[in-house]
Amino acid sequence: MTHRIDFQTDPSRYRHWRVEYDGEIANLYMDVDEQGGLFPGYELKLNSYDLGVDIELADVVQRMRFEHPEVKVVVMQSAKDRVFCAGANIRMLGGASHAHKVNFCKFTNETRNTFEAAEADSGQKYIAAVKGACAGGGYELALACNYILLTNDSSSSVALPEVPLLAVLPGTGGLTRVTDKRKVRRDLADVFCSVEEGVKGQRAVDWRLVDEIAPNSKFDEVVQERAREFAAASAKPSNLTGIELTPLDRxxxxxxxxxxxxxxxxxxxxxxxxxxxxxxxxxxxxxxxxxxxxxxxxxxxxxxxxxxxxxxxxxxxxxxxxxxxxxxxxxxxxxxxxxxxxxxxxxxxxxxxxxxxxxxxxxxxxxxxxxxxxxxxxxxxxxxxxxxxxxxxxxxxxxxxxxxxxxxxxxxxxxxxxxxxxxxxxxxxxxxxxxxxxxxxxxxxxxxxxxxxxxxxxxxxxxxxxxxxxxxxxxxxxxxxxxxxxxxxxxxxxxGMEANLRFAGPETMETRIFGRLTAWQNWIFQRPNAVGPDGALQRYGTGVRGDYNMERV
Amino acid sequence: MLDLINVSYDTQIPNNVGLSQDKKVLKALEKWHPGYINWWNDLIPQNFQQSMVYLRTAVSVDPKGWAKFDYVKMPEYRWGVLLAPQVENRTIPCGEHYGQPAWQEVPGEYRNLLKRLIVIQGDTEPASVEQQRLLALTAPSLYDMRNLFQVNVEEGRHLWAMVYLLHKYFGRDGREEADDLLRRQSGSEEAPRMLGAFNEETPDWLSFFMFTYFTDRDGKMQLESLAQSGFDPLSRTCRFMLTEEAHHMFVGETGVGRTIERTCQVMKENGIDDPFDVDRIRGLGVIDLPLIQKKLNLHYTLSLDLFGQEVSTNAANAFNAGIKGRYMEARITDDHQLQSDTYVVWDLVDGKAVQKEVPALTAINMRLRDDYTKDAAGGVGRWNKIIEKHGIDFELKLPHEAFHRKIGVFANLPFDPEGKVVTGAEYDKGLPEWLPTHADGDYIQSLMKPCYEAGQYARWIAPPKVGIDNKPGDFEYVKLHMA
Structure with missing residues (x-):
């Protein structure tokens, strides 16, 4: 085996995330190491992520539950200036095999579901505190949180630019959570998902894309205040002591x-x-x-x-x-x-x-x-x-x-x-x-x-x-x-057959993400308009646009 | 018949775009106008707002006689919408649409890209006025104060130019963006300006001159590349802005030049030959040449950062779309599409600065930056002539582009001004020799005493060789209102 991807990690090995524990509140900082990509050939600029970054996040979420049950509110935020998260790394996606892309998306989807459910399952509420650009997979991270706060500095926005920019979908739950979770009206969602620069300020609240905006000068204060309020309102018992998730015997x-x-x-x-x-x-x-x-x-x-x-x-x-x-x-x-x-x-x-x-x-x-x-x-x-x-x-x-x-x-x-x-x-x-x-x-x-x-x-x-x-x-x-x-x-x-037979019964947001959204995304991931030599994903960064076959299939 | 050369004053807003017949845009601009006036009034201290300033106002876009000079109170300045005349049969000068007729309306597929570029350009215009708002309090002469205000009102007009485009071509989104241009404020914690360099205060006049020389020159290069846009209204707007921008460069170059001139004069008068005899030179109340070099290092490198990453997707997209060209695109002899060309850029390999070839399309920023460096070198040569004329052994130099960078491959790495990698200790030790220290700042600040007598100049700066509009040396460029 050339390069084994290991899903086991621990805080002493993190390169991209950092947690500061403050009693019932944990401040979770995304601070992606540009040089810390899982494979050579790309740099993780602007807090963009690859599978390695997500493996750490999954570990953070898991340890938060088992090692830190005292935590009631987790504030997800960026440690970088002017950018929350730019989403999945495009050059990584452009260079990755189809199978890797699919597995990457599946794992990131599972991780999103896991911290999204932490409030209901474990009494740990995730707040996204968004300052700076929050695009694509970045907004999908925020979407999976239980509450989104956006700074109102007249430039920070939330965006799903995949369609206009890359000819692929916001496939980590983005399209589904916009309609099914945040219940954005479908025509407004259509507008939102077609504009690269996204939506900022009051409109982001009016369109239900975020829960709250706060003045930039008071943003950090408001975030911590909300965190304290949510912690105080939590029904979870206080002062719980965790257990250590020791390394696996493997x-x-x-x-x-x-x-x-x-x-x-x-x-x-x-x-x-x-x-x-x-x-x-x-x-x-x-x-x-x-x-x-x-x-x-x-x-x-x-x-x-x-x-x-x-x-x-x-x-x-x-x-x-x-x-x-x-x-x-x-x-x-x-x-x-x-x-x-x-x-x-x-x-x-x-x-x-x-x-x-x-x-x-x-x-x-x-x-x-x-x-x-x-x-x-x-x-x-x-x-x-x-x-x-x-x-x-x-x-x-x-x-x-x-x-x-x-x-x-x-x-x-x-x-x-x-x-x-x-x-x-x-x-x-x-x-x-x-x-x-x-x-x-x-x-x-x-x-x-x-x-x-x-x-x-x-x-x-x-x-x-x-x-x-x-x-x-x-x-x-x-x-x-x-x-x-x-x-x-x-x-x-x-x-295809197994995935169709396994999930009988009603649709939920989860089945829609893994069924509808993922299936469409995986289809697009095979199509020349996205991944062909002249497709948008391959041409991203060259300045030349994707050359699309305009036939509707 | 619409007169597209001379400025029409038949509406509140002077223009050469037939605004009185374009009710929709006129209404939008009239709605935006009061907010703009409030912004201006809150900005510059009131006694200067009430003063009569000898300003030039555009009356036509004909290069032969586009401006007239007269006294005006700044809030009553006739800001307006002026586009360079339309070139007949103009075609898109670059990118995948090369050779097709230039767009007179926004192409749908590039709407957002264009809007973004216009908003970023528009955001810098009022930002510099905000950065310079308190400088008049320490003006070294009425001549300099007038130049400052001229720069300020013209940056204000450049904001108008961008707002016109937003209102005319970008519908409701455009109007909202135009409002936000007045909402963001330089240095504001609430809503800062978009680019980092435009959130730093301009603390003194030497900084102002350096800013107008180096940073406004970045603005000039951006305007030059937008003047090549396939979107014709943007091209025409920027072409006219460039005629105004030339004055800003002039203020910067002569401002630094006059400072150098004065320093050299005073050194000679006092028999000082060694430019590094800093204590004695400062004792005489002028700015030593090594400090000017340090200020140059600072402002030049900050301005390089404004060009962004060496290899840039956004710049490549804009060029390929025909939205933004290269400097003097029409004079370049290649296919103007760059699908297979390469360009040499700096990169970092094993901690060393090396040059390598990359696809030319992705190196559009770098090419513009190289053109900028060539353009900026001209004035530095003329400053050295002044020093040479006084027989002082000192040469100002542009530092290597790896030095003191916050953006790009060299960001936050210990390069010296020669472009050599040094150790952390060497870097710390060299820094006070390379960049202004806080003590240097204190010294410059100590010289910033206003000089409001007509024809008089602060000790640290020489008078200009020629007055504005050929006025005599004791001309009262600003009639100060001292209520």
């Missing part, structure tokens, strides 16, 4: 396989697939939330989530030839349920709450992974509670039926918990079971009656919890043939 082998403490990733390059095996807890569940907090990042239920999260991100960015991800588990299902039960019983405790929300995000990350996903439910597995969610995140699942010769592990079973009926919704705001049984909602009620029961293969298949259950005779062939067939299909058609 080893790479030469063939690219990966070993964490509770997750193992083995790679079959010829078969184009990776197998992720999650090992259940070996210790009993903590007796209390106090013990959970004492265990901190070592608690199995948090550790497993962090490791799975990192593994998925690693496979997405660094193993692009691997088309199929196989999920397996090994361990005691009752132990998994016991660890989850402590969280469910203490949802009013900040750490229990954070871990549940984190599982929600990790599972969404699985939903959003454009690889063929399959779950293999072997004997000795522990698809229970949060791990059972994987069965309904994947495209297909196969389960061992009855005893296998020479296999003395406990019989394969699926065990439901209360967790499968609420705390881990998908992007469409339904649970995976609700989505799965959209045509038969009563099935979900029936299933609720089976909570805590080990459902062996015949019953699990009968209840619709797995795709197929096979016995010793058929198992090996059926699984092998499925995996071989899957690997032979066009990866583009697979991605």
């Amino acid at each position: 080893r790479f082998a030469e063939d690219g396989s990966l070993t964490y403490s509770a997750v193992e990733v083995s790679i079959d390059r010829a078969g184009g697939r990776a197998t992720l095996t999650i090992t259940g807890p070996s210790d009993p569940a903590p007796a209390s939330v106090a013990e959970l907090q004492w265990q901190g990042a070592q608690a199995w239920i948090l550790r497993a989530a962090r490791e799975l999260d990192d593994a998925i991100l690693h496979l997405r960015l660094n193993e692009r030839q691997i088309g199929t991800l196989v999920f397996q588990t090994q361990g005691d299902p009752t132990a998994v349920l016991a660890h989850e039960a402590l969280l469910l019983a203490n949802r009013d405790h900040w750490l229990a709450n954070e871990i549940l929300h984190y599982w929600k995000r990790v599972l969404k990350r699985v939903d959003m992974t454009s690889r063929s996903l399959v779950a293999i439910v072997e004997h000795g597995s522990c698809f229970a509670g949060p791990l059972a969610e994987l069965l309904w995140a994947v495209d297909r699942s196969y389960m061992m039926l009855d005893e296998f010769e020479g296999d003395n592990r406990p019989l394969a079973a699926v065990t439901l918990s209360e967790g499968n009926f609420g705390p881990y919704p998908m992007g469409n705001d339904l649970t995976r079971l609700q989505t799965r049984f959209l045509g038969a909602p009563e099935t979900v009620d029936t299933l609720r009656g089976h909570v805590g029961k080990a459902l062996e293969a015949a019953e699990a298949e009968e209840l619709g919890l797995v795709t197929y259950a096979y016995d010793d005779i058929d198992w090996e062939d059926e699984v092998r043939i499925f995996l071989e067939e899957r690997a032979s299909f066009s990866p583009d058609a697979m991605t």
Whole structure:
């Protein structure tokens, strides 16, 4: 592997962000190091960002929740003069492969969603304090905050200049949040998205693009005042103490396989697939939330989530030839349920709450992974509670039926918990079971009656919890043939088919961003008008305009 | 028949654009007018507003007789809208539309780009008046005070010129931008001017002269390139502004020249040959040549920053669109499109300043800056002639463009005025020799005592060789109102 992109970082390694903690308020400064690009060939001028900058931001947001639960308000601001953020770096986008662009946008979208949800999930409200130019991805950062303050200095503006300038879309949620979140009238949104210089001052408020403007001379004061007001109005308990997110225990082998403490990733390059095996807890569940907090990042239920999260991100960015991800588990299902039960019983405790929300995000990350996903439910597995969610995140699942010769592990079973009926919704705001049984909602009620029961293969298949259950005779062939067939299909058609089938049910802002906006953007990212040798993205910076084929498709 | 050469006074606003027949724009300008007058009245101290100043006012755009001189109170100055005459069959001089007829209306695809350029240009015009608002209090003579006010009212008129374009061609957006030009204020915390250099106060007269020589020359170069615009009304506006701008350059060049002249005279009269005998020279109440070099270093490098990045997308876009040309575009013999040409720019490789070729289109700023440097070198040569004439061994020099930069590849790096990289310690040590210190500022400030007697000059500056409008040496250029 030439250059592995690592999603693990920590504050001592940040090059682009800095946080100053001030009790219940955290001031988050964007101060991108021009020379700190992830790849050679571009400079990150004017607080523009690449994937490396966003990996740090994701780390900041995650640590804010786990390490600094005392924080109630985060003020996102620029440490540079006269510019808030100029958005994604254009030269980086111009030079990047299609696959990198798509993965970059997906990760940045996930990060935006994560801090946007921090207010509802964790009682951490993000305020964007915008001074100077705030364009494209810069405004998209602000849009994902819960409150936007703009200085009224008669030059600072918010803008989405992608269409007129680059012939692409504001694809990190920009178009969607303007209409769905900020509810800007569509004709005004049309004007806003067509002018390079954007909108400033009172009009930005009138058009709902920002929440408030403040006089430039008093701007910093007003920002801190709002931050204090929001903190005071927060329902979140005060004086919480965080836990440290210690470095992951992670080893790479030469063939690219990966070993964490509770997750193992083995790679079959010829078969184009990776197998992720999650090992259940070996210790009993903590007796209390106090013990959970004492265990901190070592608690199995948090550790497993962090490791799975990192593994998925690693496979997405660094193993692009691997088309199929196989999920397996090994361990005691009752132990998994016991660890989850402590969280469910203490949802009013900040750490229990954070871990549940984190599982929600990790599972969404699985939903959003454009690889063929399959779950293999072997004997000795522990698809229970949060791990059972994987069965309904994947495209297909196969389960061992009855005893296998020479296999003395406990019989394969699926065990439901209360967790499968609420705390881990998908992007469409339904649970995976609700989505799965959209045509038969009563099935979900029936299933609720089976909570805590080990459902062996015949019953699990009968209840619709797995795709197929096979016995010793058929198992090996059926699984092998499925995996071989899957690997032979066009990866583009697979991605398209799976993404369409996975997200049944109602649209939400999130599904619209990942579905509609992303699909259009990815189409534009393939079109000569944007990325051809004479397209706008390639020509950006040369002074020559994109040469457009005027045919409407 | 519309008279497009002579200025019409048939409306409140003098013009040669037939304003009385263009009710829509006339109405907009009349609405903007009171705000402008308020801005002016709040700016310059009242006793000067009430004084009679011997100013030139444009009466035509014919280069042979475009101005007349008379006493006028500044608030009653006839600011107006004046465009150079239309050139018949003018074509777009550069970029992808090269050779097509020049636009008489704004092309939709470039509307925002054009508006942006006009707003930035417009923002600098009132800014310099704001920066210079208190200088009259320390004027070294009535002659200099008059020149200051002339520069000020003409910068005010240049604002009018830009506002006319905004009102005439950019609809409601344009009117809002025009209002914002009066809302932003130099140095204001609330709404500062757009470019950093225009938010610094001009604290003394030597700074004023340096500013008009170096910084107004940047303005001149910007106007030169906008005069090449394929958008004809902008081109015509800027061509006329350039005739006024020439006076500002003159004020700067002769102001610095007269300061040097006086220093050399006093040195000679007192038998001082060593220009570095600073204490003695300052003891005589004139400004030593090393300090003039330091002021030159400061203002020249600040002005270089105004040209932006060496390699610039915006400049390339504007050139390719035919919105902004190069200096003397028509005299350049190339294809005026630059799709495959290269141009040599400075870059930083391994911490050293080196020259390299880049696509010419992206180096439009750099080319304009190089033309600027050539243009600026002329006056420096003439200043050296003055020193030479007095037999003093000293030569003023433009510093290397890597020195003291805040924008571009050399920004915030320790280069000395020769363009050599030095250590941090060497830089700290050299700085008091290269740029004015606070003590230098105190000294210049101590000389800034007004001299309001007709025909009299402060000790540190020589009288001009020729009066304005050929007036005699004791002419009362400003009849001060001292209520």
